[in-house]
Amino acid sequence: MKFTGTDNYIAAHDLQLAVNASIAMEKPLLIKGEPGTGKTLLAHEIAKGLNKKLFTWHIKSTTKAQQGLYDYDAVSRLRDSQLGDEKVHDISNYIIKGKLWEAFDADERVVLLIDEIDKADIEFPNDLLLELDKMEFFCYELNKTIKAKHRPIIIISSNNEKELPDAFLRRCFFHYISFPDRATLTKIIDVHYPDLEQRLVQEAMEQFYAIRNIRGLKKKPSTSELLDWIKLLMVGKINAEGLKEAQEQGRVPLVGAIIKNEQDLALLKHLQKN
Amino acid sequence: MFLDFFLLLKHQGIPVSLVEYLSLLEALDKGVIQKNIDEFYYLCRISLIKNEKHLDDFDRLFGLYFKGIETITDETIFEIPEDWLSKNGERLFSEEEINNIKAMGGLQDTLDRIQELFKEQNERHQGGNKWIGTGGTSPFGAYGYNPEGIRIGQHESRHRRAIKVWDKRDFENLKDDVELETRNMKLALKRLRKITREGTEEELDLHQTIKKTSENAGMLELKMLPKKKNNVKILLLLDIGGSMDDHIALCSQLFSAAKYEFKNLEFYYFHNCIYEMLWKDSTRRWGEYISTYDVLNKYNSDYKVIFVGDASMSPYEVMMKHGSVEHYNEEAGIVWLNRLKNKFSDLVWLNPLAKEEWQWTRSVQMIEEFTENRMFPLTIRGIGEAVEALKS
Numbered sequence: 001m002k003f004t005g006t007d008n009y010i011a012a013h014d015l016q017l018a019v020n021a022s023i024a025m026e027k028p029l030l031i032k033g034e035p036g037t038g039k040t041l042l043a044h045e046i047a048k049g050l051n052k053k054l055f056t057w058h059i060k061s062t063t064k065a066q067q068g069l070y071d072y073d074a075v076s077r078l079r080d081s082q083l084g085d086e087k088v089h090d091i092s093n094y095i096i097k098g099k100l101w102e103a104f105d106a107d108e109r110v111v112l113l114i115d116e117i118d119k120a121d122i123e124f125p126n127d128l129l130l131e132l133d134k135m136e137f138f139c140y141e142l143n144k145t146i147k148a149k150h151r152p153i154i155i156i157s158s159n160n161e162k163e164l165p166d167a168f169l170r171r172c173f174f175h176y177i178s179f180p181d182r183a184t185l186t187k188i189i190d191v192h193y194p195d196l197e198q199r200l201v202q203e204a205m206e207q208f209y210a211i212r213n214i215r216g217l218k219k220k221p222s223t224s225e226l227l228d229w230i231k232l233l234m235v236g237k238i239n240a241e242g243l244k245e246a247q248e249q250g251r252v253p254l255v256g257a258i259i260k261n262e263q264d265l266a267l268l269k270h271l272q273k274n
Numbered sequence: 275m276f277l278d279f280f281l282l283l284k285h286q287g288i289p290v291s292l293v294e295y296l297s298l299l300e301a302l303d304k305g306v307i308q309k310n311i312d313e314f315y316y317l318c319r320i321s322l323i324k325n326e327k328h329l330d331d332f333d334r335l336f337g338l339y340f341k342g343i344e345t346i347t348d349e350t351i352f353e354i355p356e357d358w359l360s361k362n363g364e365r366l367f368s369e370e371e372i373n374n375i376k377a378m379g380g381l382q383d384t385l386d387r388i389q390e391l392f393k394e395q396n397e398r399h400q401g402g403n404k405w406i407g408t409g410g411t412s413p414f415g416a417y418g419y420n421p422e423g424i425r426i427g428q429h430e431s432r433h434r435r436a437i438k439v440w441d442k443r444d445f446e447n448l449k450d451d452v453e454l455e456t457r458n459m460k461l462a463l464k465r466l467r468k469i470t471r472e473g474t475e476e477e478l479d480l481h482q483t484i485k486k487t488s489e490n491a492g493m494l495e496l497k498m499l500p501k502k503k504n505n506v507k508i509l510l511l512l513d514i515g516g517s518m519d520d521h522i523a524l525c526s527q528l529f530s531a532a533k534y535e536f537k538n539l540e541f542y543y544f545h546n547c548i549y550e551m552l553w554k555d556s557t558r559r560w561g562e563y564i565s566t567y568d569v570l571n572k573y574n575s576d577y578k579v580i581f582v583g584d585a586s587m588s589p590y591e592v593m594m595k596h597g598s599v600e601h602y603n604e605e606a607g608i609v610w611l612n613r614l615k616n617k618f619s620d621l622v623w624l625n626p627l628a629k630e631e632w633q634w635t636r637s638v639q640m641i642e643e644f645t646e647n648r649m650f651p652l653t654i655r656g657i658g659e660a661v662e663a664l665k666s
Contacts, residue, residue, distance in 0.1 A: 013316075021317060024301070024304055025297065074489050088491065174320055174323060174325070175320050
């Protein structure tokens with residue numbers, strides 16, 4: 001079982017190795033990197049590439065670790081007891097499985113994505129230590145231990161908004177997706193838009209890198225922005241000449257796809273004027 | 275078999291642990307990678323390094339340690355464990371250097387080189403790593419080739435004023451006394467936030483009541499909750515400039531942690547001691563200021579005041595009028611401090627200097643007296659104690 005990227009996902013050699021090592025070692029893989037470099041996408045592509053089922057657990061600021069395991073729906077039970085429903089006698093009817101449980105329960109090895117783990121409270125990762133280590137947890141209501149039938153391939157993405165605790169990090173492999181170099185980026189564009197005119201790609205890359213290299217940008221555009229932009233250029237039927245012409249006049253067509261905030265836009269305008 | 279490489283990383287301040295090292299060995303054992311140096315490097319990286327800020331250091335050290343290895347044929351790398359152990363010192367230092375160290379004569383060259391490494395590392399970590407908490411010193415016995423245990427710290431202290439005894443640092447309380455990261459600070463400060471939920475239980479906790487009642491399958495069970503009090507209000511007064519320059523990184527960590535934890539956080543800057551003016555913007559200390567009287571009036575007495583400063587100055591700056599080093603103050607610093615104390619009875623002073631050093635500076639003792647023993651070192655434990663003091 002080797003992951004080598006998919007038809008529309010170019011994985012660099014080190015990323016492939018990281019994924020394969022974490023599959024072989026059955027350890028979670030923590031993925032960090034600039035926004036838009038395909039962190040979340042990675043899990044989807046691994047699932048696709050290895051033909052596995054994917055479970056996604058999106059983390060929000062209010063997410064508790066427990067929710068990944070299970071929820072006890074006490075309110076339904078109360079209602080059922082008032083209505084005299086027979087179901088009420090069996091507590092297991094009111095245990096709602098979380099993503100982790102679902103993944104543990106699957107009959108084959110699956111991919112579990114814990115997306116944006118840094119969004120949660122700082123204690124969140126600590127609450128999952130044992131679960132990720134042993135791939136089991138205890139359900140008090142049912143008085144039984146839930147153990148993974150097959151240890152899932154766990155991909156954890158983080159945007160670095162919070163530091164993750166050391167104890168948690170020790171249990172993961174870590175890979176930082178750096179911004180792709182020019183050759184890789186060209187490949188990525190090729191995969192997404194195979195029929196694109198090469199001159200347009202060159203010209204777009206040129207301008208894209210120029211913008212990316214501006215010092216002091218609050219949000220550097222990354223791969224996903226480039227892809228969006230190229231798509232827009234195609235839809236807007238702007239060709240290489242049009243792009244070049246615009247540049248000579250000191251503007252970037254459809255710049256909104258690359259620059260996402262006012263300050264950066266102002267900075268760009270300011271630079272173009274001079 | 276790569277134990278020395280692991281130790282090298284460890285002693286260069288990269289937080290690696292045995293667990294990670296073992297998992298690396300296990301992965302090697304399982305044949306996760308092809309036997310070539312590139313894949314070996316990737317595997318080391320993903321298993322040992324857990325934060326991108328260490329990646330660069332790791333690359334540098336990996337390069338240093340495995341210099342020349344890429345020319346060895348692939349298979350042999352993994353078959354010469356004994357060799358690794360005996361040779362690795364030579365990889366780090368040339369034979370000549372080892373001899374130098376042994377002789378203790380030509381030590382300086384080697385020291386300089388190592389200190390270059392350390393210096394680089396310290397600078398890199400200014401941004402928010404535990405290294406700054408320890409003053410960036412480490413006993414350099416780590417390389418295994420130095421029986422004397424050269425202390426880099428001694429070099430550091432030459433740049434500082436004589437009153438600070440950095441070299442005296444002992445590492446006994448490494449865990450909660452020195453190691454500082456914003457995460458730890460946030461956790462320490464979080465305890466202060468708790469007071470907003472303390473008190474008698476007088477509010478109905480609807481959610482828990484429903485939950486408990488339904489868990490009892492319909493038998494009503496009331497759950498109460500302490501009334502939510504107003505959020506804690508913090509007035510943070512930070513010393514900047516002069517001797518505080520040494521502690522900028524530490525203070526900014528505290529600042530960011532405090533900003534994260536407290537909604538009602540107000541902050542002002544001062545220099546050395548409080549006088550009639552405070553600054554809102556640390557970079558414009560000579561421009562916009564706000565009168566201390568205004569600050570006194572603006573905030574209710576339920577604000578808790580946290581001073582952050584090393585309190586190291588000439589005693590005149592505290593006790594005498596016209597004592598300030600940078601302007602002609604009409605009233606002595608202590609007068610202003612007492613005004614603050616009269617208004618805001620809940621106050622603490624966090625001092626970035628280690629507690630053992632306080633006794634060497636007269637003004638620190640004066641300020642400590644002023645705070646009525648509520649001066650705490652700016653460490654996790656110190657912050658914890660300060661929070662306790664503010665709660666009581």
